[in-house]
Amino acid sequence: MPLNIVVLVKPVVDPKAVVRFRPDGTIDRSAAKLVANPYDKYAVEAALQLRERYGGRVVGLSMAPPQAADALREVLAMGVDEFVLLSDPRLAGSDTLATSYALSAGVRMIERKLGKVDLVVCGIESSDSNTGHIGPEVGEWLGIPSVSYVDTVLDVSEGYVVVKRLIEGGYMKLRVRLPAVLSIAGTSYQPRIPTLRDVLASRRKQITVVGVDDIGVDPSLVGLAGSPTRVVRMWRIEIKRKSKIFTDTDVDALVEKFLEELRKDGITLSR
């Protein structure tokens, strides 16, 4: 069964670059180079592997200013078929609620074009704000199931997707009705490095820029106006490390001292 997959990709400030902060504590994005959110590249890889297995189409969807389009070229080079970029000054200042609302409208717009969307995939979080909200919130707006921390997509058939989901100390196997939203954890899907031929060809692939009116969202629910979240203050946190040095010639006594220290901190080790 060929799958229509939408992959959500956020352009972020290059995590490898030196980040500069403005005096108010916000990131100075003006000079920063934008790249595709590294976590989203695992989702792109998952989408491409699903397309290789089942056929279909992978459409990228992003919300960012128009100059962020360059950052999307690398995922087009990886093999994403086309890209839709939601770009409108009215979207500026959106928090995750407003962003997920706009993105869900973007998914519906793509659906009108492709007929149906079977899967929406995204990274578990973004490398710049790390909320992890977007996947589950898009699922809510669309009224479809969402699964976070997906390690592997095991099977897609008969209207269901079977996934392996990471949980603390193990994993769950879930069977979920399609369409669904999956947040891919970066473990099983190592993003491919595109060939130089594909890199060069990516500049010829289409990025469709659409605005608030094209996707038909309520303007009062996006941008700063539609965002209940307010950033009150940003500050630098310092994590201070403590160290204690124990000396003893008897190793057993040394280990006992160490365990005692852990117990004081409320950590008990079972054998």
Place this chain on the structure above:
Amino acid sequence: MPVDFELTKEQEDIKATVREFAERYIAPKAVEFDEKQEIHPEIIREMARLGLFGVVFPDKYGGLGLDPVTAGLILEEIVRADLTFSLAVAYLVQTSWGYIAYKYGSEEFRDEVITKAARGDLWIGIATTEPGAGSDLVGITTTARKVGSEYVVSGEKAYISGVREARERGKWFEYGGGHVTLTYTDKSKQHRGMTFFFIPLTDPNISIRLEKEFGRKGWSFGSFVLNDVKVPEKYRIGDEGRGFYIAMEGFDHARAYIALACAVGGKRAIELAVEYAKQRKAFDSPIASFQGIQFQLADNWARLEAAHSLAYKALWALKMEQEGKIGRFEVTKIAAAAKLFAVQAAKAAIDDALRWFGAYGYTEENLVALALKAVKSYDWAEGSLDIMRLIVAREVLGRDFVSGRRR
């Protein structure tokens, strides 16, 4: 002179892609190249998949049709990740001599061999040097006799890169590879009697012998003996009698890339040493705060930055030549000057950088130490530094002043 160092969007994309590849696949293994004396075949295959062995070949033959400047940007990322220079040799020899083989090869040769090389299924090396002739190429003794529709080649080539990788099918390259090999078709005409052939090293009438190279050990280095090797006419690279001139053109390409590799390798060595010098303390201060290190750093950095720019000027000159905008000898002069300067700048910088590490740096696991051994090879490889001096002097003074000529 208008100057522009800005990269195009495509060049930035290519550079970013190769950097990601190099950081993920090459850098973690680079020390092992010298230690194991071979490059992991999966790295070569991944490079082939990315298209890195076909960058300068035209699209028609499966290449990317990139110009020498863009090919240089790729080389930078390879060198930064591998200071043993093993992969730099693999890449730059194919990129320069492969291009020459394409440029002067027959259409049949291009369809058969260049298409494989562009896919990274075959490696193209260079073989001019012999046990008895290096700088003085007229002294070579390898000969090619025309017999019917083929040539019969006999002789010995020495200190040649990639003989093992070209000999062995399937391990690094599906078809192994071959070397663009300089021969005499008419010894009496001296340099005007030389002819180039592409000779597959998989031929049973060729035997190879490996040397224990001093550095850049990941890519083999050795000699091969040709014992009446039959070479089809379609493998002749250029016309009979043109071998010497084609060799000189190929050297220009290789020297420009080598100059870049040395400048970038030197800069990377300085970067690694700077990281160390900021951490390492002596006399209660980081050693980076001492002027003894700062002055060395400044001198070396300035020379390397100059070498880097000159190397790109040489690659740009090759591009201009391809576009018919500047002449052969101008390119030769700039490429020779670039190699002359960059090799010395890199050796001095890496030597100083290694000294900052103290005894800690004097191991086979320190990339800076491996880099020093690697750049040392360019005292000779693809033309000795004194030959570079002769070329620059000849092109500046004019041919009436060629050293040693009777007047």
